[in-house]
Ligand SMILES: Nc1nc2c(c(=O)[nH]1)N[C@H]1C(S)=C(S)[C@@H](COP(=O)(O)OP(=O)(O)OC[C@H]3O[C@@H](n4cnc5c(=O)[nH]c(N)nc54)[C@H](O)[C@@H]3O)O[C@H]1N2
Ligand SMILES: Nc1nc2c(c(=O)[nH]1)N[C@H]1C(S)=C(S)[C@@H](COP(=O)(O)OP(=O)(O)OC[C@H]3O[C@@H](n4cnc5c(=O)[nH]c(N)nc54)[C@H](O)[C@@H]3O)O[C@H]1N2
């Protein structure tokens with residue numbers, strides 16, 4: 001780490017600034033990122049420990065960054081600066097604590113009135129706590145007693161399917177593997193996980209199209225690509241280290257095309273904080289050669305337009321007796337369904353493409369020309385593609401785009417869904433899924449000698465619905481913040497409250513701890529930055545990044561409290577308490593995590609020589625059948641999947657009633673948050689400071705509504721299930737976003753996302769397209785508020 005931290009005092013500085021909106025002129029990264037880093041370290045009260053901790057972040061003898069799943073380019077050598085990685089580490093390494101006295105002082109009802117920012121900033125949890133409904137306070141409890149209560153709670157159920165076991169993607173391979181083993185021996189596949197709300201559509205789409213639910217590129221491919229298409233992703237905030245790769249790619253002349261309704265600063269310009277030239281001269285690198293701003297949900301139409309142009313050009317070439325411009329050899333040898341696909345693309349009308357994408361034909365053709373001029377193409381995507389009704393089909397059009405040019409199985413090309421949580425991909429690899437394959441279950445049976453449950457379990461939304469029916473009565477969460485991350489907040493919270501028992505394994509206080517069932521337990525755990533001391537010494541865990549590299553992670557900080565247990569230890573002790581007749585030596589496994597890895601190796605072929613290979617510098621790569629041009633699909637080939645352009649997107653059209661136009665709302669992340677964890681109140685690159693209750697809206701729409709920037713509005717969802725969904729008091733911010741589209745932050749907008757608004761096949765909540773209406777904000781105590789909402793909704 002080359003920066004100087006001298007002069008940063010231990011004094012904690014307040015994060016809350018006066019709310020303002022101001023154009024952000026600078027690039028992403030740069031001095032702004034350094035200043036923000038220093039501020040966040042001071043805020044957590046860790047001026048010395050912070051930088052020390054950071055130096056070991058994503059290094060050979062350090063821990064894997066608990067931020068995003070983007071791989072580290074120089075895993076074994078130097079430190080790469082990442083502002084939001086710093087925030088994630090600083091939030092975990094904070095000097096603030098939530099001891100038992102905190103809960104003696106504050107009742108759960110009182111804590112419920114505090115916002116997410118406040119809750120997060122109370123610090124690390126230090127003791128296991130149990131909720132006492134009689135006093136409405138959490139009280140300290142011993143670990144043995146906590147596990148005994150969980151044992152009693154789970155054993156009291158009529159059937160194991162009355163329990164659900166959530167996983168957030170930060171858990172290590174070791175913790176996640178033990179967790180799924182415990183739960184399957186207990187007898188259920190009820191594994192709702194954060195993937196259900198995240199990249200589920202990518203997995204589903206890719207399995208059908210190319211026979212594996214993961215991306216096919218490695219980090220090195222970014223060094224060779226001629227064009228990189230970035231769909232619905234905001235790397236400047238959510239995968240800042242990706243900007244380093246994009247910068248290098250742009251510098252060597254690769255074309256970067258961004259497809260995003262919002263103008264995102266990180267996709268426009270970036271100053272690399274480790275480049276002395278860019279830092280000292282105030283220079284920066286332009287990232288995107290072309291920036292297309294389709295309507296929210298317009299991507300399927302955009303890609304079909306690109307394909308239409310490519311197919312037409314190909315036919316032109318053939319008529320002129322020239323060689324085809326599509327990769328016909330690849331298509332003939334490796335794909336299925338090309339003729340049908342061609343017919344579908346030919347039949348598509350430009351009129352519909354233009355109407356539904358919100359782009360003009362020239363813009364789409366410009367993107368297609370960049371594609372045609374590029375021998376090696378990578379397509380990346382994020383939540384802007386996955387959280388829609390038509391996500392699976394849209395992602396399959398991305399695959400079609402790659403297939404038609406043969407962009408698989410060669411360096412510098414491929415599909416790259418950019419994962420979210422740092423080990424979400426690893427969690428799925430080691431068995432966290434509500435739909436396990438028969439093959440995986442057979443293996444568990446062979447290795448462990450118990451009969452695993454064969455029926456599919458509940459995903460996130462099915463779990464909430466089962467809670468509503470009281471079919472799920474015990475809920476256990478390995479990390480995450482289920483109550484805040486899920487849709488339809490009031491209904492989800494009501495469902496959680498019906499549970500007999502809610503158990504959260506967590507590092508920090510969050511809203512899910514406060515939405516208690518009849519019983520509730522908080523089990524505080526070590527974070528990744530901390531030393532995990534077990535009987536056989538300090539342990540490392542392993543994780544898999546977004547590009548299928550598995551590597552080790554070992555903490556270096558003293559635990560936040562001597563009471564903390566590691567996640568593997570909590571899971572093993574829970575299993576020991578719940579399954580007294582188990583043949584698995586649960587407590588023995590946690591003495592030495594090599595033993596857990598031996599069991600993973602015995603269960604999953606790709607993990608041969610696990611303990612040895614994970615200790616090589618940089619770890620090891622998990623084989624990827626599609627990257628090897630082996631297609632594990634029903635047809636034995638890569639499939640061209642056809643799809644009609646959806647015409648049911650909710651944004652307002654000319655013919656619509658302009659008195660109450662319906663907008664399409666995307667719910668997205670600000671720069672100062674990690675999912676439901678709110679680090680601060682600024683969204684620097686979008687020019688929003690000191691506040692989060694904002695809605696981004698175009699100038700045209702402000703005019704249509706007769707409203708002003710800065711005005712407060714209330715928002716209500718347009719739905720046909722008779723349920724009124726509302727979120728009040730958001731400030732309008734004029735922004736470069738297409739007409740009919742608006743954007744707000746998650747989780748504040750989650751009450752607007754209907755539980756039953758799901759992606760086809762993936763069942764992912766459609767958090768990026770909620771039909772809503774806006775109305776001037778009424779004060780909370782205005783008795784007519786409900787009536788007025790209903791009037792506007794009726795008009796819509
Ligand atoms: N610092 C930080 N890092 C994170 C996270 C975090 O919260 N903070 N979260 C982690 C997790 S779990 C995940 S999944 C990832 C999320 O990373 P992203 O996938 O970047 O997630 P979002 O912030 O939701 O932003 C999605 C982007 O999609 C765009 N978008 C919205 N709708 C559409 C659409 O219809 N079409 C197109 N083309 N674009 C659209 C939005 O404008 C936005 O730029 O980041 C991970 N990394
Ligand atoms: N409206 C809307 N909703 C969304 C999204 C959206 O874009 N819009 N995005 C969705 C996506 S992509 C995702 S991935 C989900 C995220 O859903 P989750 O993964 O459930 O949520 P997080 O906010 O990441 O969880 C934060 C909590 O995890 C705990 N934690 C942090 N580190 C650790 C650790 O090392 N171990 C343990 N045990 N606990 C830890 C802390 O207590 C912290 O409060 O939200 C989804 N919800």
Ligand SMILES: [Mo]
Nearest residue numbers: 198199420421
């Ligand atoms: Mo995610």
